[in-house]
Amino acid sequence: MKLDVPSDLGMVGDAVELVASHLPPGTLSPRRISFNLRTALAEALGNAIRYGNGEDPDRVVRIRVELGRDVVRIYVVDDGAGFDPSHTPDPTSPENLEREFGRGLFVIRHLVDDVAFNEKGNGICLTLRAG
């Protein structure tokens, strides 16, 4: 499945539902789809639109979904310059706990089985395995 999403934060919810509702039954447990996949994809897509594409209406975010026997991989790629994912502060440290922003990658890493970035830093791959 491939999906191009306009750089409009208001589209995140609909795009997430479109992807989640098109996964074949049995690929992942309903609970993993309803919570882990939806939350992680909303994070990745929101980050791509806001920080990657700067909400520029002339840019799109590309989503590609790959299905394996017991695995789902979701690639989310924006048109931005990329970023270094190794330099993100710990949102659970006392000095960051009351900050409004900065939890996105932390949440993604806890909800999926594997997270990978492309070399440029403008693409993320979310891997969720069955079970």
Next chain:
Amino acid sequence: MRFTLKKDKSGVVVVGVEGQLIVGNRQELKQKVLDALEDGSRKFVIDFSKTGYIDSSGLGVLVSLSKKIREQGGELRLAGLNADLQTLFELTKLDTLFSITRTAEEALAAF
């Protein structure tokens, strides 16, 4: 996705979140609560019993609202988190920032 606001007889505003609280709709929730705060309400319960998922932007807006309400001498409580949402609050340690009850009724009774 939909937000509902109801004020109970003791003046506590109960906000229902149906669907999801994410980057695309968090401003709508924030504005509704800030409007009620501006109108004089000080006690708030956000009821997540009909909420499927919350992203980090949704969590962030709750942190922001809690601060603004506290600055006005009020309090924001959360209720109705399912097991997955409760885990999300625990792993982000936001469960230490909020008063969280099993149901909205319990939150109301504790005010």
